[in-house]
Amino acid sequence: MLNRRHLAFWLRVAFLLAAAAALEILCRTGIIPRLTMIPPSEMAARLGAGLWSGEYTADIAFTFANIGAAIVISIVLGAALGLLIHSLPRFRRLVDPMLASYYSVPTFVFYPLLIVLLGLTRWPLVAIGAMFGVVAMILNTINGLDRIPRVMVKSGRAFRLSRWDTVWRIKLPAAAPSLFTGVKLAVTYSVIGVIAGEFILSVAGLGRRIKFAYDNLDNQAMYALLLFVLTATVSVYFLVHGWERRIHRRWRA
Amino acid sequence: MRTQRKSVAYSQIALARFGRNYIDLALFFAALAALWQGAHELVGAEGLSSPLATFARAGVLLSSKAFWGHAGATGLAFVYALAVALAGGLILGLLLGYFRLAGEVFEPIVGAVYSIPKITLYPIILLVFGLTLSAKVAFGALHGIFPMIIFTMSGVKNVKPVLLKSARAMRLSPLAGIRHILIPAALPEIFTGFRIGFSLTLLGTLIGELFASDRGLGFMLIRSIEHNDAETILALTLLLFTASALVGWLLLRLDRRIRRHKEAEPAAL
Numbered sequence: 179m180l181n182r183r184h185l186a187f188w189l190r191v192a193f194l195l196a197a198a199a200a201l202e203i204l205c206r207t208g209i210i211p212r213l214t215m216i217p218p219s220e221m222a223a224r225l226g227a228g229l230w231s232g233e234y235t236a237d238i239a240f241t242f243a244n245i246g247a248a249i250v251i252s253i254v255l256g257a258a259l260g261l262l263i264h265s266l267p268r269f270r271r272l273v274d275p276m277l278a279s280y281y282s283v284p285t286f287v288f289y290p291l292l293i294v295l296l297g298l299t300r301w302p303l304v305a306i307g308a309m310f311g312v313v314a315m316i317l318n319t320i321n322g323l324d325r326i327p328r329v330m331v332k333s334g335r336a337f338r339l340s341r342w343d344t345v346w347r348i349k350l351p352a353a354a355p356s357l358f359t360g361v362k363l364a365v366t367y368s369v370i371g372v373i374a375g376e377f378i379l380s381v382a383g384l385g386r387r388i389k390f391a392y393d394n395l396d397n398q399a400m401y402a403l404l405l406f407v408l409t410a411t412v413s414v415y416f417l418v419h420g421w422e423r424r425i426h427r428r429w430r431a
Numbered sequence: 432m433r434t435q436r437k438s439v440a441y442s443q444i445a446l447a448r449f450g451r452n453y454i455d456l457a458l459f460f461a462a463l464a465a466l467w468q469g470a471h472e473l474v475g476a477e478g479l480s481s482p483l484a485t486f487a488r489a490g491v492l493l494s495s496k497a498f499w500g501h502a503g504a505t506g507l508a509f510v511y512a513l514a515v516a517l518a519g520g521l522i523l524g525l526l527l528g529y530f531r532l533a534g535e536v537f538e539p540i541v542g543a544v545y546s547i548p549k550i551t552l553y554p555i556i557l558l559v560f561g562l563t564l565s566a567k568v569a570f571g572a573l574h575g576i577f578p579m580i581i582f583t584m585s586g587v588k589n590v591k592p593v594l595l596k597s598a599r600a601m602r603l604s605p606l607a608g609i610r611h612i613l614i615p616a617a618l619p620e621i622f623t624g625f626r627i628g629f630s631l632t633l634l635g636t637l638i639g640e641l642f643a644s645d646r647g648l649g650f651m652l653i654r655s656i657e658h659n660d661a662e663t664i665l666a667l668t669l670l671l672f673t674a675s676a677l678v679g680w681l682l683l684r685l686d687r688r689i690r691r692h693k694e695a696e697p698a699a700l
Binding site for chain 2: 182183186189193194213214215258269271272275278281282286287290291294295369373374377378385387392397400405408411414419421
């Protein structure tokens with residue numbers, strides 16, 4: 179029997195190829211006018227040319243550096259804050275409802291404020307990306323710490339581990355599955371935050387480049403860059419997703 | 432007598448805890464306000480208006496007709512977008528959850544699309560719909576539909592097989608099966624999807640207004656950014672934040688109650 183997972187995989191590939199082909203035909207025959215969308219093959223060709231000539235390199239580097247900084251900040255700060263909040267039950271009771279409803283607030287309303295505070299540089303972008311990612315990390319850190327079996331902490335005490343050793347050798351490994359979920363979300367959210375911020379207002383970066391192309395009716399460049407951003411973010415998603423799944427599977431074994 | 436004394440003691444503890452929570456909350460907000468005031472002193476009123484001025488501005492906004500006109504425009508687009516996201520997400524989620532193979536084929540695709548910064552798709556939406564209400568609705572729905580699909584799908588997938596079997600045994604029509612079995616059984620997940628979809632739809636609608644609109648709260652926000660009107664930016668941010676945090680919190684409580692209710696059901700069912 180053909181493995182069900184393989185069947186699903188090949189059907190998925192077939193669907194995506196068919197969708198791309200359909201789009202290509204619709205664009206080529208003019209059913210979708212060129213002013214609305216250009217054929218996917220042209221997007222890819224334009225993107226290839228743009229990457230080859232290096233005209234996008236500076237913007238790509240700018241965006242990726244911002245995303246990297248936002249990811250690092252949200253993971254480190256989120257884990258530290260999660261640990262802190264977890265160890266202060268009274269404070270935790272206070273901030274719990276706020277953390278839980280954090281993602282119901284459109285965080286981008288703070289972006290203009292961040293520009294005012296940090297200037298029109300890369301830092302408001304890093305800040306909005308980190309703001310978007312950090313709470314997912316905090317929530318998952320707390321969740322992971324909650325799930326540490328009490329017997330483990332007790333045996334740590336029996337071994338008279340220092341505070342640092344307890345965190346390093348017991349709490350962190352026991353909370354790892356949750357932490358990885360937090361990392362996954364922090365990565366995805368940081369990407370969204372930075373690119374969206376660039377789109378709203380920025381001096382450089384892929385998001386700004388796309389908006390600039392749109393404003394100048396340069397569909398070729400716009401769709402080429404869109405293709406790049408979508409490919410990059412989807413690749414990041416599958417990378418982190420696969421990594422998380424592998425870790426969860428190993429944990430269960 | 433004894434139980435009475437006990438209950439008095441309990442209520443005193445409860446009262447004390449209640450009071451302490453409120454004191455904590457007040458302290459927290461006082462600290463927040465102090466931080467804000469400090470930042471204001473540091474940056475100046477041009478960059479960051481003081482808490483007092485911001486609240487005053489928010490009060491002025493709330494009593495102005497223009498504000499409610501914009502809020503109404505946002506609300507209209509939001510309601511349409513939410514309806515589209517809810518109906519579309521429910522239908523697609525039920526289909527992908529029920530037909531296993533279709534679910535396996537499309538789940539990674541849906542997840543990947545959910546993870547992309549949808550703001551980058553805004554130019555496409557505008558090219559297709561133009562500067563209209565439909566563009567705002569489409570953009571809001573685009574944000575909200577994916578959590579609806581994902582949570583409905585996983586809810587339906589986790590419905591116990593015995594329930595589906597009993598639907599077949601009772602010869603329910605497909606529609607009756609969906610209405611009486613699938614949706615009630617998957618309700619907690621569907622509601623979580625709705626809760627997340629609700630806030631994302633609002634986010635999408637507001638972002639849509641930021642870029643291309645001549646009405647709505649998002650438009651008001653971008654206009655005050657262009658005019659460098661820190662007071663209005665902050666007052667709007669405050670109002671949007673408070674309103675959405677409040678609704679988000681209420682939906683979260685409802686969500687938890689539905690989940691608890693579900694878990695309390697006898698396991699045999």
